[in-house]
Amino acid sequence: MVDLLRDAVSLTERQRLVRSSIRDVCDTFDEEYWRTRAEKGVYPHEFVDTLAEQGWMGVLVPEEYGGAGMGTRETVVMMEEIAAGGGGFSAAQAVHGGVYNSVPIVSYASEELKSDLLPRVAEGEASIQAFGLTEPNAGSNSPAIETRAEREGDEYVIDGQKIWTSRVDVSDYLVLVARTIPLEDVEKRTRGISMFLVDLEDAHDQGALEMTEIPKSASDFVHSFELWFDDLRVPAENLIGEEGAGFYQVLDGLNEERLVIAAECLGLGRLALERAVEYANEREVFGRPIGRNQALQHPLADAYARLQAAKQLTYNAAERAATDDAVDLGALANAAKYLSADAAYTAADVAVQVHGGFGIATEYDVERYFREARLTRLVPITQELALNYIGENVLGLPRSY
Template sequence: MARILDEAVSLSDSQQLVKRNIQDICSNFDAEYWREKATEDEYPHEFVDTLTEHGWMGILVPEEYGGAGMGTRETVVMMEEIAAGGGGFSAAQAVHGGVYNSVPITEYASEEMKDDLLPGVAEGKTSIQAFGLTEPNAGSNSPAMETRAERDGDEYVVNGQKIWISRVDVSDYIVLVARTTPRDEVEKRTKGISMFLVDLDDAVQQGALEMETIPKSAGELVHSYELWFDDLRVPAENLIGEEGNGFYQVLDGLNEERLVIAAECIGLGRLALERAVDYANEREVFGNPIGSNQAIQHPLAEAYARLQAAKQLTYNAADRAASDDAVDLGAQANAAKFLAADAAFQAADAAVQTHGGFGIAKEYDVERYLREARLTRLVPITQQLALNYLGEQVLGLPRSY
């Protein structure tokens, strides 16, 4: 099944290299490994350490800083294969932040910060897994954030609250987004927001950071937290980019990252579909494999078709992102995320149905895939927000919110 799905797209030499290497790594971590991690709500340290040892956490770090210097085309392959390799969406999310949080450093940080941090990220000695954006009273409306960072001499003083911040427990630093100018003092609500690099150990030692784990029923391998900042002092040189333009820095590269999320959804869908097909071929009822029944066949075939379509769009968009072709990447990225998340959910739902009563048995894993697939329809944006973009920016319909 994996081979057939792979035929949906043709890969460049660099993409083939990534694919082979990631598949080799994933082959050392079987279903039991991921099942145990999910059962224990435990971060997959061994898996991430192996990826780190092979240099893959630095896939987007430029070569001059010791990274692989690759781009979106290679990263979609990497993250799809990680998800398809047994760990599902959680496995991909376990490393997603570590891969992508280096991008704002690369694009906007001072040369001193780049020199200090990026070689360590490429070598796996420094972890920037956490990104502090979402707030309880803002949600997807990021410009409504209330966390403040006020300049005080050579420092900024941060006060506020963040929620659903993942991987804080495995990070050395967090990229924190906060208002540096009150909302009522800026012409546009998207102005006056800035990005900072915060040393988490330093924040704890100051007594300025309190955190609490958020219990959840999906993506258990990746822990999420609610954070409170109380007079946290951040050195002024830890400002990333220009003060007041942080929101635009967050948006830059967002479409490429959204394509990678779509690839993670596709990998999860592949994994669920493979498990379902294997079970449908092996399980016999009334003397025949259940896969011979159209009631089993058709949902799996439809899931396959939808995953193929989502993969074509995702990889085509990744190719266009790396080229000089004029393209509305936002339209393709949002469409890809929407289609891939729905395709993953349909594949996982069909996998559970194929297993019958065993579909909810943890030993068969498909119930976890279904929970993760449902999560993909919520993060990093909801399906409705993806449709909002397409409706307004592509179809020219009036703004709906």
């Protein structure tokens, strides 16, 4: 694997070890593996299972529970390398949930729940790939969720609907966000929301969960679903953290996760750029390589510069998240996500253009990278919401929503 961004940042010894280890895994899954998974819409079980067997799904699980006990500095490296290793943003997303959905368990779950679940996650025996938050009437406006959880004795009974819930089909557990107090009964709309751990096998056995896959044009092998809950009974001990404070628990750690999303965008952009440069050097038209033409050189160089700048911001922010308590991480995380998604889109667009007509041929992969790059400008937040945050919280402009 050629790393065109290898000199963008300096890595710690631990980060270099993560990079080397993840590259070793990625090197065993070639372009044809990812191309076939995308064409058939098949989840990359072999790839994810390999990472799980080596303990990488427990990278953020504390050592006391059998995990690696690493942090954002290491995870940005891990996820960038996964995206750059051939599978693109979708490969990173196939892993992302399993890594990050353990964070609320680590931070807020009871000791009994942590002791039971986290060692199994760290060992690759259990997965928490799915997170249920978004609803038809509550996308970016998360406090507007209507899914309801009512306490009945030693259980909560949950009814409602979720959309765009990914990886439910390959997960053992779902972290579900629901209202324990109706919106009309709270003084502040962000109160009255709680998080629950749902055993998906048990939910199906109860006949309380229905799911329908949502057809989509990106992330070909990571499937997303619409979910309906009908009298789903969840043990009270599966409440994650404090009842009614779930919205704030969701926000905790969000900025560091956003940096990891930025790193996944960087990996995708790097992959697209590397494929484009390779093709520009090999493809000859009018008796010379097409990369000799400035009409292609300049867009490729522009994409490189954008990726370099975005990577420096992302990695600097990850470093400061670990070492500087005074840093405005929200500003850096939103800027990093915004710039990295745009840099990935620029690189993928250039890659398609460099390939000419073959840019839309699936055998060259860059059309898939382009579709994924377009997705990065929408998830997990839109580019506009990232700018809203910066405008209000950094520049001091009036709130726009």
